[in-house]
Amino acid sequence: MCVTQSGLKLNVEGKLRNKGLSMGLFRSEEMCLAQLFLQSGSAYDCISELGELGLAEFRDLNPSVNAFQRKFVTEIKRCEDMERILGYLLKEIKKSDIPLPEGQVNPNAPLPKQALSVMEQLQRLELELSEVTRNKEKLQKNLLELTEYTHMLHITKNFAQRNTEYESIQTQYEEFPFLEKESIMDYSSMQRLGAKLGFISGLIQRVKIEAFERMLWRVCKGYTILSYSEIDECLQDPESAEDPRTVVFLISYWGDQIGQKVKKICDCYHCHLYPYPNSNEERADVIDGLKTRIQDLHTVLHRTEDYLRQVLNKASESVYTWVIQVKKMKAIYHILNLCSFDVTNKCLIAEVWCPLNDLPALRRALEEGSRRSGATVPSFVNRIPSNDTPPTLIRTNKFTSGFQNIVDSYGVGNYREVNPAPYTIITFPFLFAVMFGDLGHGILMACFALWMVLYENDRKLKHTRNEIWNTFFEGRYLILMMGLFSVYTGFIYNDCFSKSLNLFGSRWNVTAMFTHGNWTQETIKKPGMLSLDPSVIGVFSGPYPFGIDPIWNLASNRLTFLNSYKMKMSVILGIIHMSFGVILGVFNHLHFRKKFCVYLMFIPELLFLLCVFGYLVFMIIYKWLAFSAKDSKTAPSILIHFINMFLMQGDTIQPLYSGQAGVQAFLLVIAFLSVPVLLFGKPLYLYWLHKGRNHLHMYQGYERVRRCSEEEISLMRAHDMEEGTNHDALMSSSESQSEEIDFADEFLHQAIHTIEYCLSCISNTASYLRLWALSLAHAQLSEVLWSMVMRVGLRVDTRVGVVFLVPVFGLFAVLTVSILLVMEGLSAFLHALRLHWVEFQNKFYSGTGTKFNPFTFSVFHNSINSESLL
């Protein structure tokens, strides 16, 4: 009967656990390893469905296979080809300034036969586009040549006109300049007389003309005349990016040899040469012909551009759809490559990690995929046991994702480990605000974050590519919380742009120093500092209701007072934060079924922390409560008392309270005793357990024989597996061996942990003093900014002062935002982050897990507006 009772109990427990309270943020979700059996015909559709839902992370079943030897390589190549064409298409569309549709498109992945039609369309478009662009370029080149020719003809007409003018005056001299100088060489001059006069005309770049002229002179020794003139219009060669200023030149030369030399030089200088007309009538004819040809070319070019624009317009409507379809297809084929075929080659097997709660959704997706592809045999999913550590999944919404991200940046949590993120939602903004505490700055930060939150669905804000802006936008809820908490601490510190607000009336009264104290009119006329004595009646009438009294803003010993307060507050906050971290470790110990850790690790750790530093907190609070202004001269120093506690010298100074020596000795003893328990407790217990297991081995086997029901054994095994431990008796032999070897390891590990914990208690407590340091720095920076910038503008008391005050306030605003909000904000953010990552999380968090990375299509439509599209 007891067998059936225990069997029943196991059944119920198992069912409850499988119901799965998902626990949301507290702990990562329960995962299971599942095998998908996909029919070849419906594999594509099933994976497309899974991609839309984003439920499962696929494991690579062919890790040893090269990327080029996988099954679906040709399909992936086809997808990449299509991506290439789409990239070219997008470039052309952007070049012609055609607007692309802005809406969000989310088409499904195309079936293979649809993919072929898309591919054909794209190839056709590519051919058409490249042909049209080629033609356009040819036409443009042609046009350029014709325009150059026209210019050249016009300008050389001027040269010729000038020449003909001179001809009438000094004919002989112009045409045969060297005749008089070389009269002795009659033969050569006869030759020259018989040589034909030739003309070469063309265009050359402006920057080269001087060198060209010099080269001509040196080579042809004066047998050429070069005249040139610059064109006013810019003729931009469509391919080159150089300076488009060109010069028209005309070379007249004698003799064929000179002509060839001149032609070679022109080639060197990349001149564009055009035939020079012989007579004016010929020139006029050529110009007319050119004019008509240029006009025709302009028309044809316009038509070509219109056609190109039409084609691109039509393509631009569906280009984004195609881009997403191709991306989805490629992703599906990548996943299909990860699967393996079974022996009959008709079924694909895939192994996925899936959250336990999503298994029904996974089944439904597979059914949907099978139905859509019209397969007769449905695909199904089968859960398999596994010893591997599953990945960690924590479901977040838009508010909690910011905080989860900063925890994950340190390290993704182990599987089913306690997640520090839900507490970070409050403690992180709070610790930030302690370091930032200023009412005005907090309001500004909160307003900025509120604007981002209210406009979070604005498409332009969501999809900018500025990295820094994206970082701020992702953390908008984080910044909003930080701003709101800063407003709160700004009220507590009573600090608003470095000025205090007097909301309730100060509780300090100066008149009472005259009436009840010893101040007179002469006292205030003397130079130097005066001190308000709170023990005089009426001077101090109780604490300010909320925050620091505004009179401290006028006091010269303001920093002395605030430093003491902020240091003690930092230590108190730090010890509370760290104790909370230690307590969170209990949940980990309980969940992983290590109850002995609670007694042998958690209790000694907590006792050590609280007996030493908790007592410090107690002393601080006791001194605040028990000592008043009257005892201020005899008030003890907490630091001295603390040091004396360790030196066991309680008699030299006045005790804080009666029985202090005894209490301190007791706490010290407990703290010292907890260290060896922490050091030796866990290894010794594990050693005893291992030894005891060898003796109990026989009993366990006997128990197994008694339980003859197979169902109970399998349930027990499943029960064990869910809790991540494995007490299978068959494996205990290897376990005992491994435990023997691990004992020294275990002891070493525990020794390191103990030393680290005890020393870090002290250093981490001191580390929390940065809360004081940064808040002091912020307050002082704020005060300096006010006194050096704003005060200068306010102190000008004439009417002209207004003109001065407006730009001074602008400067104050800019410096406040850049120095106090951005710089100090980032600094406080960083230090608050460090306090969480190191001082808080090393008490309980290991963070060595892997993140769950499901196969999903949702990333594709986010990146659609970026230029690096493919």
Place this chain on the structure above:
Amino acid sequence: MVSCVCCGPKLAACGIVLSIWGVIMLSMLGIFFSTHSAVLIEDVPIREEDMHNQQTPLQPVYALFDQVGYNCFIAAGMYVVLGLLSFCQIRMNKRREYLVH
């Protein structure tokens, strides 16, 4: 109305944020100066002889407080003008966005 756009949308947005902040902060400063708040004593240009005036011990000081307060209010008014200008610039920039190039 002159339809010139002298600054881009981002500069105009900064201008309007600065103006709103300036209006709120300067008017509150003006109020606090006018109520002779003691916390702002060091921002008022008090001279030595004002402190030693026996007849009317605090009147010059209060007068100075009031003057600085009026300065603050006038500056707040000028920021209102600046805010209106920025707002007009934003509207003109938005209108330009709708024009077809």
